[in-house]
Amino acid sequence: GKLVIATHNAGKLKEISALLAPHGLDCISAGSLGLPEPPETGKTFVENALLKARAAAEASGIPALADDSGLSVAALDGRPGVYTADWAERQWFEGEPGRDWYMAMGKVEGLLQAMGADTPRDAWFSCVLALAWPDGEYLVYEGRVDGNLTWPPRGELGFGYDPLFIPEGRTQTFAEIDPSEKHAISHRADAFAKLVADQFSA
Numbered sequence: 001g002k003l004v005i006a007t008h009n010a011g012k013l014k015e016i017s018a019l020l021a022p023h024g025l026d027c028i029s030a031g032s033l034g035l036p037e038p039p040e041t042g043k044t045f046v047e048n049a050l051l052k053a054r055a056a057a058e059a060s061g062i063p064a065l066a067d068d069s070g071l072s073v074a075a076l077d078g079r080p081g082v083y084t085a086d087w088a089e090r091q092w093f094e095g096e097p098g099r100d101w102y103m104a105m106g107k108v109e110g111l112l113q114a115m116g117a118d119t120p121r122d123a124w125f126s127c128v129l130a131l132a133w134p135d136g137e138y139l140v141y142e143g144r145v146d147g148n149l150t151w152p153p154r155g156e157l158g159f160g161y162d163p164l165f166i167p168e169g170r171t172q173t174f175a176e177i178d179p180s181e182k183h184a185i186s187h188r189a190d191a192f193a194k195l196v197a198d199q200f201s202a
């Protein structure tokens with residue numbers, strides 16, 4: 001069947017397409033359908049993922065999959081969490097065009113400096129995947145990966161905060177490991193495993 005991937009984030013779209021590839025769906029991006037981006041007014045990953053999936057399913061008449069995700073820093077009581085994208089964006093509007101990733105990274109550098117050498121750098125990524133159908137039915141799946149923040153950024157792979165995040169039990173950042181390995185252990189992979197077990201297992 002057909003599935004709309006309700007994201008406007010190119011990094012996510014690439015990962016979701018790779019994770020869905022074995023399941024033989026005809027994936028259509030929200031961007032290619034010209035679907036609008038609903039404002040993310042929710043206070044939780046679940047609320048925002050549902051908001052995006054439902055809006056896309058309603059507008060397109062096709063089942064939709066949305067991803068709401070973010071980075072949580074233990075020493076900041078889990079912030080920025082659901083506000084991770086805003087965090088980067090605020091910097092983007094103040095910064096030079098085309099340097100949005102760098103500005104977001106700079107924000108983390110400041111954060112890590114402010115934390116000092118003795119503050120634990122434990123962090124985690126969360127991902128909520130929401131599936132919504134045009135008739136209003138929906139399902140959500142939650143995933144998480146624990147790790148540590150590092151500075152300076154390392155690696156060119158992945159997207160977003162990947163160059164700053166070392167998953168537990170590894171020495172390389174998410175931006176240094178092969179995408180196939182990130183897809184085995186990431187927050188998105190964790191949520192996907194639950195979705196696949198629920199939707200695609202016979």
Ligand code: ITT
Pocket residue numbers: 006007008009012037040052067068069070071084085086088125158159160161162174186188
């Ligand atoms: P859509 O809402 O259109 O899907 P978005 O970028 O606005 O795209 P979110 O609101 O879910 O998505 O924000 C997610 C933030 O978390 C964003 O800043 C990402 O860069 C970051 N993020 C999520 N998953 C990540 C991953 O696997 N690696 C690195 N950063 C990630």
